[in-house]
Amino acid sequence: MTEEAFDVVVVGSCMTDLVSQAPRLPKAGETIHGHKFFIGFGGKGANQCIQAARMGAKTAMVCKVGKDFFGENYIQNFKDNGVSTEFVGQTVDSATGAASIIVNDAGENAIVIVAGANLLLGGEDLRRALPALSRAKVMVCQLEVSPDTSLQALRLSHENNVKTIFNPAPAIPDLDPEFYRASDVFCCNESEAELLTGVAVASIEDAGRAGQELLRRGCSSVIITLGSRGCVVLSAQEPSSPSHHVPTKPVTTVDTTGAGDSFIGALAFYMAHFPTMSLEEMARRANQVAGVSVQTIGTQASYPSKKDLPTGLF
Numbered sequence: 001m002t003e004e005a006f007d008v009v010v011v012g013s014c015m016t017d018l019v020s021q022a023p024r025l026p027k028a029g030e031t032i033h034g035h036k037f038f039i040g041f042g043g044k045g046a047n048q049c050i051q052a053a054r055m056g057a058k059t060a061m062v063c064k065v066g067k068d069f070f071g072e073n074y075i076q077n078f079k080d081n082g083v084s085t086e087f088v089g090q091t092v093d094s095a096t097g098a099a100s101i102i103v104n105d106a107g108e109n110a111i112v113i114v115a116g117a118n119l120l121l122g123g124e125d126l127r128r129a130l131p132a133l134s135r136a137k138v139m140v141c142q143l144e145v146s147p148d149t150s151l152q153a154l155r156l157s158h159e160n161n162v163k164t165i166f167n168p169a170p171a172i173p174d175l176d177p178e179f180y181r182a183s184d185v186f187c188c189n190e191s192e193a194e195l196l197t198g199v200a201v202a203s204i205e206d207a208g209r210a211g212q213e214l215l216r217r218g219c220s221s222v223i224i225t226l227g228s229r230g231c232v233v234l235s236a237q238e239p240s241s242p243s244h245h246v247p248t249k250p251v252t253t254v255d256t257t258g259a260g261d262s263f264i265g266a267l268a269f270y271m272a273h274f275p276t277m278s279l280e281e282m283a284r285r286a287n288q289v290a291g292v293s294v295q296t297i298g299t300q301a302s303y304p305s306k307k308d309l310p311t312g313l314f
C-alpha cells in the first residue's frame with residue numbers, strides 16, 4: 001500500500017435507526033398511530049468514525065452491512081462524510097443492523113436492536129483491512145460487533161504500535177481481561193464503569209475509584225464520561241496521582257443521544273493529530289465537541305464539523 005496511512009480506523013457497528021414518535025408505547029398486540037417517523041444513521045462504531053471524519057481526520061471504517069437498501073444507503077453516508085469504504089463488507093447472509101425505536105411524548109422509549117450483519121464481521125475482514133489497520137495512527141473499537149472481533153482488532157493494533165481506544169459499550173459483565181491490557185485509552189460512561197468494576201458510580205470521586213480499578217486491570221489510561229459533568233481522566237504513568245476531573249462548560253441541552261460517540265470520535269481525532277498533547281487537554285476539547293452535539297436533535301445529524309467549531313479546538 002503506497003497511499004497515505006489513515007489517521008483513524010474504526011472497527012465496529014453500523015445501524016439504521018427507524019424512529020417512530022407516538023403518544024405512548026403500544027401494548028402487546030396493539031396497533032397505534034404515531035405522529036412522526038424518520039430514519040437515522042447510527043451504530044456506535046459508525047457514529048465515532050463520522051465524528052472523527054467531520055473534525056478532519058482521514059478515516060476508514062471496518063464493518064459489515066447487508067446487501068440491501070439500508071446497506072447501500074449507509075455506504076453512501078460514509079462517502080458523503082469522506083470516510084473510506086474500502087473495508088465495508090456487504091453480506092447476503094444477514095440484513096444491515098437495525099434499531100426499531102419508539103419514543104413516546106414523555107421522551108421514554110422502547111427499542112429493538114437487530115445486530116444482523118454486524119455479528120458477521122470477523123477475522124477474515126480484519127485480515128483484509130490489515131494493511132490499513134497496521135499503519136493507522138489510532139484504532140477505535142466497541143462491543144456492538146462480536147467481542148472476539150473487537151479483541152482481535154485491539155491485539156493486532158497493539159502489536160503494530162497503533163494507539164487504541166476501546167469503548168466497552170454495551171458493557172458485558174465478564175469482559176476478557178486482555179481487553180484491558182490492549183487498551184491505550186479505555187473510555188466508558190458511568191453505567192459501564194459500574195458494571196465492569198462493581199464500584200457504584202454516582203459522584204466524581206466514585207468515578208475516580210472505578211477508574212483506578214480499570215487501571216489496575218491493565219489499561220494505560222482511562223476516561224469515564226459523566227454527561228453534563230464532563231469526565232474523569234486517569235493514567236497509569238502517574239499511578240500515585242488521583243484522577244483528574246475535566247468539567248464541561250454549561251450548554252442548553254436539547255438531545256444527548258450519541259454524545260458519548262461524539263466524545264470518542266473527537267478524542268480519536270486529537271490522538272491522531274496531536275500525539276504529544278496531554279490526555280487531559282484532549283478530554284477538555286472532546287467535552288466541547290460533544291457539548292455542541294447535545295445542543296441539536298439527532299445522533300450523527302448533531303455532530304459538528306471543523307467549520308462549526310472554534311479554531312482554538314484545532
Ligand SMILES: Nc1ncnc2c1ncn2[C@@H]1O[C@H](COP(=O)(O)OP(=O)(O)OP(=O)(O)O)[C@@H](O)[C@H]1O
Pocket residue numbers: 189190225226227228229230231248249250251253256257258259260261263286287288290291294
Ligand atoms: N448535558 C450535557 N452538557 C454538556 N456536555 C454533555 C452533556 N451530556 C453529555 N455531554 C458531553 O458528552 C460526553 C459523553 O456523555 P455521556 O457521559 O452522557 O455519554 P453516554 O452516556 O455514552 O452518552 P449517550 O448514551 O447519551 O450517547 C460527556 O463527557 C460530555 O463531554
Ligand SMILES: *[C@@H]1O[C@H](CO)[C@@H](O)[C@H](O)[C@H]1NC(C)=O
Pocket residue numbers: 169170171189190191192
Ligand atoms: C451508557 O451507555 C449505554 C450504552 O452503551 C447506555 O445504555 C447507558 O444509558 C449509558 N449510561 C449513562 C449513565 O448515560
